[in-house]
Amino acid sequence: MLKEPLISVIVPTYNYGNYINFTLDCVLSQHYKNIEVIVVDDGSTDNTAQVLNNYCQKDDRIKYFYQENRGLSSARNLGLEKSKGDFIQFLDSDDLISDFKLSLQIEAFREDPRIHISYTKCFYFIGENTDVLFAGLNLSNEDWMPKICGQGIDALKELVISNIMPVNSALISRRMITLVHSFNEDFKSLEDWDFWLRCAFKNGFFKYLSNDKAYGLIRVHENSMSQNRSRMYDYEIKLRQDIETYLTEIRPATQKDIDRLRKINNKKIKNLLSIIIANAGPFDFDKFKQLIKDSGFYMFFKSYIKFINDKRKIGSS
Secondary structure, rough: OOOEEEEEEEEEOOOOOOHHHHHHHHHHHHHOOOOEEEEEEEOOOOHHHHHHHHHHHOOOOEEEEOOOOOOHHHHHHHHHHHHOOOEEEOOOOOOOOOOOOHHHHHHHHHHHHOEEEEEOEHHHHHHEEEEEEEEEOOOOOOOOOOOOOOHHHHHHHHHHOOOOOOOOHHEEHHHHHHHOOOOOOOOOOHHHHHHHHHHHHOOEEEEEOOOOOOOEEEEEEEEHHOHHHHHHHHHHHHHHHHHHHHHHOOOOOOOOHHHHHHHHHHHHHHHHHHHHHHHHHHOHHHHHHHHHHHHHHHHHHHHHHHHHHHHHHHHHO
């Protein structure tokens, strides 16, 4: 009988000692048993260490690593460095996955050897109530995730518009990790979107798994609904500038495809800049200097004119 491939479940955590037991319990109760659980404590100051030491004594598949606080991407990267699995599941320390998610995704990889990233639906829940689930972070039932089966342009035409999945949706092959290596630690927000984009630019094959028994669960806290939007806008500008660079390197692709993606990306940058300018006000010159540095003077100028025109239209209506 062939040995089941090893899955490394990487759990970064920071001061979630009151939630991480739920996360670990859901991993240990997986129908798929050949797993290792790499928990990276990113400098917690609560009871996280005590909780994790108790779990390590109960199940030797759990491995606990501590680092001084360096951020989520750094913690995930340390987990990757310590992992030995043929497949990687990222799971934040307050989130969950369904009991059959990993076994069904391994089955999907067996059935279609093209796949680098298998991903599933995700639901959002409030507090500890997993009986009431929502399709979107805004607690709506709008199904926002695109169902990709492809690579290259097929994946990028969705990823250039927006992120396509939460991080716990995916099961990622080691082959893909070898190509992209790690999360970009310069990103303090949108780091998962950046990761999927780099996978796509490395020609990773994405395939959505539609199965009611395979899904991720994301816990919504009160502060999740009031995220620092300004910070996210700034990082999206950075991400979209990186897209512009990647587009010059994408192969295989026709010039028509590249031009279409570039047009979408530039329109998104222009709209983002207009929003940032509106939030900052017309005379925040320090902010404007940073925007010019990040996006270039021409793009900034076009967005500033759009902001002025939009403001004039509102004033005259």
